[in-house]
Amino acid sequence: xxxxxVSELMTPLLxxxxxFKDSYEIRVAQLKEERAKGIRVIGTFCLYIPDEIxxxxxxxxxxxxxxxxETIPVAEQSLPRNICPLIKSSFGxxxxxxxxxxxxxPHIPLVDLVVxxxxxxxxxxxxxxxxxxxxxxxxxxxxxxxxxxxxxYFLSELRKFAQFIENLTGHExxxxxxxxxxxxxNDTKRLLHRLFSLRKRDPPPITGSEILRVMQKQFFLAxxxxxxxxxxxxxxxxxxxxxxxxxxxxxxSGCPMAAGNTKVPDIIEQRGATIxxxxxxxxxxxxxxxxxxxxxxxxxxAERYLEIPCxxxxxxxxxxxxxxxxxxxxxxxxxxxYTLQFCHAYNIERFRVQKALKKEKIPMLAIESDYGESDxxxxxxxxxxxxxxxx
Amino acid sequence: xxxxxVSELMTPLLxxxxxFKDSYEIRVAQLKEERAKGIRVIGTFCLYIPDEIxxxxxxxxxxxxxxxxETIPVAEQSLPRNICPLIKSSFGxxxxxxxxxxxxxPHIPLVDLVVxxxxxxxxxxxxxxxxxxxxxxxxxxxxxxxxxxxxxYFLSELRKFAQFIENLTGHExxxxxxxxxxxxxNDTKRLLHRLFSLRKRDPPPITGSEILRVMQKQFFLAxxxxxxxxxxxxxxxxxxxxxxxxxxxxxxSGCPMAAGNTKVPDIIEQRGATIxxxxxxxxxxxxxxxxxxxxxxxxxxAERYLEIPCxxxxxxxxxxxxxxxxxxxxxxxxxxxYTLQFCHAYNIERFRVQKALKKEKIPMLAIESDYGESDxxxxxxxxxxxxxxxx
Numbered sequence: 001x002x003x004x005x006v007s008e009l010m011t012p013l014l015x016x017x018x019x020f021k022d023s024y025e026i027r028v029a030q031l032k033e034e035r036a037k038g039i040r041v042i043g044t045f046c047l048y049i050p051d052e053i054x055x056x057x058x059x060x061x062x063x064x065x066x067x068x069x070e071t072i073p074v075a076e077q078s079l080p081r082n083i084c085p086l087i088k089s090s091f092g093x094x095x096x097x098x099x100x101x102x103x104x105x106p107h108i109p110l111v112d113l114v115v116x117x118x119x120x121x122x123x124x125x126x127x128x129x130x131x132x133x134x135x136x137x138x139x140x141x142x143x144x145x146x147x148x149x150x151x152x153y154f155l156s157e158l159r160k161f162a163q164f165i166e167n168l169t170g171h172e173x174x175x176x177x178x179x180x181x182x183x184x185x186n187d188t189k190r191l192l193h194r195l196f197s198l199r200k201r202d203p204p205p206i207t208g209s210e211i212l213r214v215m216q217k218q219f220f221l222a223x224x225x226x227x228x229x230x231x232x233x234x235x236x237x238x239x240x241x242x243x244x245x246x247x248x249x250x251x252x253s254g255c256p257m258a259a260g261n262t263k264v265p266d267i268i269e270q271r272g273a274t275i276x277x278x279x280x281x282x283x284x285x286x287x288x289x290x291x292x293x294x295x296x297x298x299x300x301x302a303e304r305y306l307e308i309p310c311x312x313x314x315x316x317x318x319x320x321x322x323x324x325x326x327x328x329x330x331x332x333x334x335x336x337x338y339t340l341q342f343c344h345a346y347n348i349e350r351f352r353v354q355k356a357l358k359k360e361k362i363p364m365l366a367i368e369s370d371y372g373e374s375d376x377x378x379x380x381x382x383x384x385x386x387x388x389x390x391x
Numbered sequence: 392x393x394x395x396x397v398s399e400l401m402t403p404l405l406x407x408x409x410x411f412k413d414s415y416e417i418r419v420a421q422l423k424e425e426r427a428k429g430i431r432v433i434g435t436f437c438l439y440i441p442d443e444i445x446x447x448x449x450x451x452x453x454x455x456x457x458x459x460x461e462t463i464p465v466a467e468q469s470l471p472r473n474i475c476p477l478i479k480s481s482f483g484x485x486x487x488x489x490x491x492x493x494x495x496x497p498h499i500p501l502v503d504l505v506v507x508x509x510x511x512x513x514x515x516x517x518x519x520x521x522x523x524x525x526x527x528x529x530x531x532x533x534x535x536x537x538x539x540x541x542x543x544y545f546l547s548e549l550r551k552f553a554q555f556i557e558n559l560t561g562h563e564x565x566x567x568x569x570x571x572x573x574x575x576x577n578d579t580k581r582l583l584h585r586l587f588s589l590r591k592r593d594p595p596p597i598t599g600s601e602i603l604r605v606m607q608k609q610f611f612l613a614x615x616x617x618x619x620x621x622x623x624x625x626x627x628x629x630x631x632x633x634x635x636x637x638x639x640x641x642x643x644s645g646c647p648m649a650a651g652n653t654k655v656p657d658i659i660e661q662r663g664a665t666i667x668x669x670x671x672x673x674x675x676x677x678x679x680x681x682x683x684x685x686x687x688x689x690x691x692x693a694e695r696y697l698e699i700p701c702x703x704x705x706x707x708x709x710x711x712x713x714x715x716x717x718x719x720x721x722x723x724x725x726x727x728x729y730t731l732q733f734c735h736a737y738n739i740e741r742f743r744v745q746k747a748l749k750k751e752k753i754p755m756l757a758i759e760s761d762y763g764e765s766d767x768x769x770x771x772x773x774x775x776x777x778x779x780x781x782x
Contacts, residue, residue, distance in 0.1 A: 118534035125739035143509035144531035348516035
């Protein structure tokens with residue numbers, strides 16, 4: 001289908017993007033070397049798992065969320081078909097890799113342990129089948145954040161997890177190491193603020209499709225490697241002379257787009273709009289809020305992570321106001337609300353988001369889609385109509 | 392459709408069932424009278440909300456889960472279509488009642504407050520829109536029970552809820568009142584054990600369709616009224632002379648069937664089988680485990696309620712072993728696994744249930760359905776094939 005070639009069709013304006021293209025092999029070699037040295041590699045599926053604890057315990061981490069269709073048929077042998085494609089793709093990759101298949105993401109064999117979380121129904125229940133294929137540890141989350149008791153419960157879960165990973169790596173999670181990792185993770189977050197700030201320009205010096213591919217790398221590269229690439233990119237972007245206006249400014253808000261899934265942003269930009277900000281786990285949700293470096297590191301971690309405005313939380317007022325704030329900050333002409341098919345939490349929360357945006361007179365288009373290509377043309381037609389309306 | 396008349400076609404063998412048919416008007420009159428006296432009426436949607444606390448605070452309670460299709464179109468104006476029919480039906484009833492509609496369940500205007508819970512994604516997010524129509528209080532639940540910290544967190548949520556309802560009713564939830572209510576609720580549970588025990592007979596003296604209709608009344612009638620009916624029913628059933636064998640003995644396991652929804656059990660029994668036990672919220676899950684009357688009442692309540700084996704919990708090993716135990720205890724020939732359409736938690740847990748039953752050589756048929764009638768014939772054909780296989 002035409003839209004899969006969009007990234008190739010785009011003029012490679014930014015040379016520093018090559019850094020990310022070349023980064024994959026370097027990172028795989030690094031992970032293999034670490035494993036040879038006995039360093040443990042942790043696979044995660046969610047922003048709610050604090051990397052800081054994993055790194056402080058001397059382990060490495062990669063995120064295993066699947067964005068491809070190849071492993072979905074394998075997954076559907078155990079999981080219902082009518083659940084979210086991200087869950088099926090991720091699960092299928094693990095099953096395929098552990099059963100000697102060759103369609104899976106090649107990262108699974110690099111992982112010693114999966115650290116999962118009780119977020120949405122689909123993931124929570126999928127994780128129960130995962131231990132048949134790969135060691136899995138699940139962190140519980142309160143679903144109604146904001147109370148001291150919820151924070152206390154999450155803190156106890158984080159401390160239990162730290163003990164578990166200390167036993168795995170043989171490295172104690174010291175307060176000093178934790179503070180260092182908090183600072184390192186904050187450095188990444190500050191850098192991403194710099195990157196996203198440059199997109200406030202009109203026109204922005206980079207497309208949303210390119211940014212998404214960079215953000216997806218955040219979940220695979222080592223932090224220092226990722227920062228090097230983002231720094232180069234920011235430096236280059238700052239030198240670019242502003243061009244002419246390139247169509248409506250769009251915010252995407254909703255479910256994450258794991259590596260391999262760029263369908264909807266590609267379609268939107270192919271149709272003439274520019275995505276200037278993403279309110280999602282592969283966008284602002286991953287870096288917007290920093291961990292307090294001056295507070296007790298455990299409490300600061302628990303507080304910051306519990307504040308991630310994912311739709312699995314109730315109520316999720318922080319996300320609603322964040323969306324409105326971002327829409328204004330990035331001067332968007334419209335919002336595309338993206339739901340992975342059968343994701344009840346984001347799908348139902350759409351109602352409140354739409355209401356808040358309507359109040360601000362910001363138009364919104366809702367798209368629910370899976371990883372297949374069959375709805376691409378239909379989505380394109382709806383995007384066209386939306387762009388015509390807001391232009 | 393033919394199956395909607397099944398209950399009328401059945402020979403009314405048990406005269407004591409009339410008690411339940413006549414109970415509705417009596418209960419509505421009682422609720423109206425209570426409200427006139429200033430007694431608060433609480434609406435709930437889930438077994439995880441301890442009735443004991445509500446009653447101990449001097450309030451009354453009815454369960455508002457919807458089992459009818461009438462209010463689904465109203466709900467779909469705000470909620471996505473592809474979520475569970477129970478959630479849509481329940482939400483639509485509230486919206487319809489509060490907006491002056493006439494298709495809603497007539498119980499909504501009897502309710503002062505909805506007490507909801509963070510269980511599945513669909514309900515959790517629907518509850519966020521509910522306050523636009525009716526006052527709503529949400530109790531959080533840990534999702535990974537079994538740890539002292541999870542119990543502590545749930546206990547704190549129950550105590551917060553008790554304070555809230557004390558403020559509403561002006562009645563303190565004393566330890567004495569709580570102990571009394573625990574005993575009363577246990578009396579109901581003991582009585583339901585007596586009722587279900589009689590179904591171990593071969594053939595059982597009552598059909599599953601009849602039992603379901605009785606169990607649905609548990610969530611609307613006052614406890615004493617419900618117990619009176621069940622006592623009469625048990626007395627009558629104990630006098631019945633056993634008849635001849637009436638087809639395969641079936642267990643239904645899975646999602647709840649709220650009042651108005653009897654489609655699948657009706658089809659199963661119309662096709663010649665007899666349902667002898669239901670592992671669901673409208674079956675054993677509501678009464679199987681008693682609250683410890685000798686322990687601290689708060690801790691005993693928290694422990695017992697957190698042990699309810701709903702698929703929203705992870706892992707839910709207790710449910711898996713309960714299903715196998717019940718299958719043996721009730722000497723079933725097969726299990727029909729029932730999922731409300733788009734209920735991810737029960738749908739995914741099916742995989743583990745099927746595996747456990749396979750190990751025990753107990754056949755299982757999975758049915759996923761909504762409240763519509765369009766799949767009735769197709770379900771009937773699949774049930775026929777299943778019954779032929781196990782006979």
